[in-house]
Amino acid sequence: MKASATAILLACAALGGVALQGQPTNKPFSPRGTAATQVAGTWIAQKPGIPPQYPGGKWIEIDYGRPILRGRKNIFGSGADYGKAVNAGAPVWRAGAESTTKLTTEVPIVVGGKTLQPGIYDLFVELKDGSWTLIVGTQPTQDTHDPKEKTKIWGAYGYDPKFDVARAAMTVTKLDHSVDQFTIGFLDMSDRGGKLTMEWETTSASVAFAIAR
Numbered sequence: 457m458k459a460s461a462t463a464i465l466l467a468c469a470a471l472g473g474v475a476l477q478g479q480p481t482n483k484p485f486s487p488r489g490t491a492a493t494q495v496a497g498t499w500i501a502q503k504p505g506i507p508p509q510y511p512g513g514k515w516i517e518i519d520y521g522r523p524i525l526r527g528r529k530n531i532f533g534s535g536a537d538y539g540k541a542v543n544a545g546a547p548v549w550r551a552g553a554e555s556t557t558k559l560t561t562e563v564p565i566v567v568g569g570k571t572l573q574p575g576i577y578d579l580f581v582e583l584k585d586g587s588w589t590l591i592v593g594t595q596p597t598q599d600t601h602d603p604k605e606k607t608k609i610w611g612a613y614g615y616d617p618k619f620d621v622a623r624a625a626m627t628v629t630k631l632d633h634s635v636d637q638f639t640i641g642f643l644d645m646s647d648r649g650g651k652l653t654m655e656w657e658t659t660s661a662s663v664a665f666a667i668a669r
Contacts, residue, residue, distance in 0.1 A: 487522055523656075548612050551579050556609055566668050
């Protein structure tokens, strides 16, 4: 009798484990990420009992969805089909996944010869084989996707170039390793500016920007 009860308990535990494995984790398919840098402040080193400080610092941040390769190869494609897979029917790439990628800056910055005043902007990329163009815009956006909405965008669906405020050619290079999750970051930063970079699979694209004086 005890053996039968034990067997039943083990069977229930096994079934419970299978059910648990099949349950959704509620984790977003493309988790949101943030790239951030801070400029224009004065670094004060840590002293006993006083944490490090950076008074006067201004933030530049990018909020974006971070898609994962999940075993896919040649994610951007080639030739006339370059970019179509990640654009998913939109005219440009949302530079990530899900909702529209957003740039928030507390300091004026210069991108592609255009000065962007402090504020919130949309980021897109026009993808061509070996040639990426960063697009900064101010088109109104949706919180959730409504395909019937014709003015506000979600991701890059409904993108309208009349809202563009800056465009800048990006330098595209091949990596000698593969980046599994799409990543945006800041490189070579100083109080004069730096580079915004995007990397996914074996492609890296960057564009220089300056801090407006």
